[in-house]
Amino acid sequence: MFSRFSREPIKEISVTVERSALKKVAPYLIRRGYEYPCLIMDEMTEAAAGEKLAVDLETSGLQPVRCLVEAKGNGDVIADESTLIRTLLCVPRESDGLVAVGAGTIHDITRLIADRMNLPFISVPTAASVDGFASQGAPIILDGVKQTVQTCAPEAIFADTDVLQSAPQAMIAAGIGDMVGKYTSLIDWQISRLIADEPYDVEGAARTSRALERCIQCHQSIVDRTDAGIEILMKSLIESGKVMMQVGHSRPASGAEHHLSHYWEMDFLRKGKPQVLHGEKVGVATVLIAGLYRNLSHVDLLSALSDDDSISEERKIRLQTRWHDIQALWKKIPSPGDIAALLSAVGGPTRPQDIGIDSDLVFRSLHEAHLLRDRYTGLKLAFDLQLLPETTADLASVMI
């Protein structure tokens, strides 16, 4: 990571998750030789942390600039063409670093601009809502279609638990939603290796799995918003992002549940409907996918393959040798009811209708979301084997 200003390149993201972490930003920036940081935030995150941080930087002798990202008419901040250009124009040429003060979308906007302006950026999350803080990928909307652009990771993350605890409950529930998605993404990652020889990393999978387990063990303290609970949720989300960075792709944290979520998001964009938090969609999608995989874990492969001409002979043989292992993987996933209970305990949605998704959209997404990424998943396998619900009435078999 190089900036156009002379500064030691960073080898590892420095992560600070603790009370009053905001206070550590100014000493860090001064130590690293910054003078003109530009704070990128929106109205909400300025109130939550940005204004306090800006004042702190000023009293420490820095010359911060405040750059407010505009929300759309419906109140959403969306990383699309107009938002990106407007924000870019708001960053002064003399800025020597960017500070993202906000949740996922503010980070996506900041990391794209930082990358294209060849500036380093510092992450100040205002909610433990998503695992994208540490990642290099920036999902942005171009011509109404969501695309992930490879950009840069922050050189440091300062997550102040006082700020995170004050975030709206829905953001914390979304963070849990993005974490429970690992139940199915980790299984899909193994399926992609078993069926399609996609790249796998044992250590990366173990780290993501440990982050998920820590969240589940401490679930009650997250529900209660204790210091420790919020810290564990945030650290788990950051760890998940770091694993994606290290393996160089998002498979550890993004399987069929994320593909459904992306499908729904694009449908909402097309219809101009207000967006639902990423983690809320992922949580709901995880419950659905867990239901589908539970059903698949009882399917007899030979009868499923008998009249299927769309699968190559080579893949049929591979399926026959690995089917038992794949079914064992599916059986490891907690029941949809248990996953839903984790989400509802923290106030999160659990069913598609809770977030404005009707059965027609659920049906279409189950059949088409696998086309969004060139990646093998259990959902794609179910499609190939023609084991998906055949009508919207059949959806009851995978819904809670």
Ligand SMILES: [Zn+2]
């Ligand atoms: Zn996610």
